[in-house]
Amino acid sequence: MSKRIVTFGEIMLRLAPNGYYRFFQDDQLQATFGGGEANVAVSLANYGMDAAFVTKLPAHAIGQGAVNALRGLGVDTRSIVRGGDRIGIYYLEKGASQRGSVCIYDRAHSAIQEAQPSDFDWDAIFDGADWFHFTGITPALGSDLVEICKEACVAAKKHGVKISCDLNYRGKLWTREQARAAMTELCQYVDVCISNEEDAKDVFGIEAENTDIYGGKLNKEGYKSVAKQLADRFGFEKVAITLRTSLSASDNDWAGMLYDGENYCFSKEYHLHIVDRVGGGDSFGGGLIYALLNGKDSQSAIEFAVAASALKHSIEGDFNRVTVAEVEKLAGGDGSGRVQR
Template sequence: MKVVTFGEIMLRLEPEGYFRFVQVDKMTSTFGGGEANVAVSLANYGLDAYYVTKLPKHEIGQAAINSLRRFGVNTNYIARGGDRVGIYYNERGASQRGSKCIYDRAHSSIAEAKPEDFNWTEIFKDCKWFHLTGITPALGGNLVQICIEACKAAKAAGATVSCDLNYRGKLWTREQAREAMTQICQYVDVCISNEEDAKDVFGIEAENTDITGGKLNKEGYKSVAKQLADKFGFQKVAITLRTSINANRNNWAALLYDGKDYCFSKEYEMYIVDRVGGGDSFGGGLIYSLLNGKSTQDAVEFAVAASCLKHTIEGDYNMVSVDEVEKLAAGNGSGRIQR
């Protein structure tokens, strides 16, 4: 089954371990980005995953492409041109010190893309699913228009469209996000949000919840899911539920609403190795589950288990198999050695 994702892939630079930016004279480099991370998950699950973006023709742009090809992601529709690959610097938090992410992505190739860079009719030929996030239109330039055109073409091709709201306050204001995402969500079938996104983008908030204090009223998110579905006609709304005890310890669960039933997953107590890409791994697991006809309950269980495993893996990409995810979803979460 062909799945297309569209967005920005960035060079990720970070100190080793838990060193702070100001302590180091060298950093490790990998690649990642919301929709690219989803494409890697889907390729690892055996789907025909295509990733669309724009990258420079130089060696760093090629290295980004190679990082995707390594995991079987199809890169045939990536446009080439522009001058730079976006960068983000990541400093890992520990205990009560939170992680820190600094963007250096202005004037990247995708941020300066033009509508004619992408032949959406060709890209969506035989496509079953299209995924994007709220990060991509936030990059400015022509990207709101390009995202809308992509959604229209995907719907015309008969593909299901999913969108992770993914509000990033460092990229645009809440007002800008609301205006753009209101347009884009007209074409979305499956909406993915976290505890904060619905509030930040659309002003829809769960009652009796203190996110910074680590207290979530999970029942309150039923109302959030229903309000989102009623507002835009979404077929399904998924909301990830992260209870942050500290930077290393989180409890992790999710809700999936299908217009009738509210299905909560089991909750996992996680010791975090790397939390970047956690939401993207949830999205990848959800898309895989729904494409394979899993029930609402089984789909949210698979997606949460996939994301739980991602928190144990270094880098943006979730390098796990369907078998590993299904074993965890079925209750095998002891972490015992496999011999």
């Protein structure tokens, strides 16, 4: 029987100009949906897993559109609570070459941001579950969401559910001090921590030495140190770190590392020519959860997660619309992009 994964967070309406147009360079915006934990659930559903997404959405046509988008991709939406007045929105202008992408949030007073702990029956939600995933974005939405995330973690532990968390610091949502206080409390429940070179520093003040993320210089020894510091502080079973070297908005080098308490496993590095990088970290998380739940060893798990995420950078929208076979093919060394006949 397929392992069951529950993810919890905010799904937003994404409004973006066509292609690489700037805002209002033309009079159209493309409407899709996306959000950290929803993106992870979609990845897992694509891989044939039993993936559920939990949130609160208004009971109007736009809220239903988000539910339908997830349901259409195989995500279990039965535990989505309906209520509130609005769905969060984000406006995305995709960057290219030396012009960076721009993301503008309009998510204050969304249904999930104004949700109450009483909205969610975590004991029922985690019945039969194997894994729970959330990100640092969700508790950043407000003090009630910190409490809801804590109640979810407590219930998950009670049900013997593994917990993963992507630190995902968002400076537009809360301060470093608020993030550190909340995430220090929540991380005591977490088994698998996912981070990048900036999140560990922003949230916990843990940073890799001799690394310049803007100048294209990564130091592997520094990331070993970051992973070990995180694991030692919180008792994580595993720490995964994504390693992005941003050469421009269009070209990145992409790799990852997984520390399992004994071994530091580095993936191969991919040179990405980017179509859409939003959701890249979420596709990494989805790949990692799939690999770990399916018994892959640490090296195979990090190779799968990084390959999954490399493919996401070629796909428009937040969701990673790829199969296990496609990820395995790339992880196995075929990155040629040749036509498949």
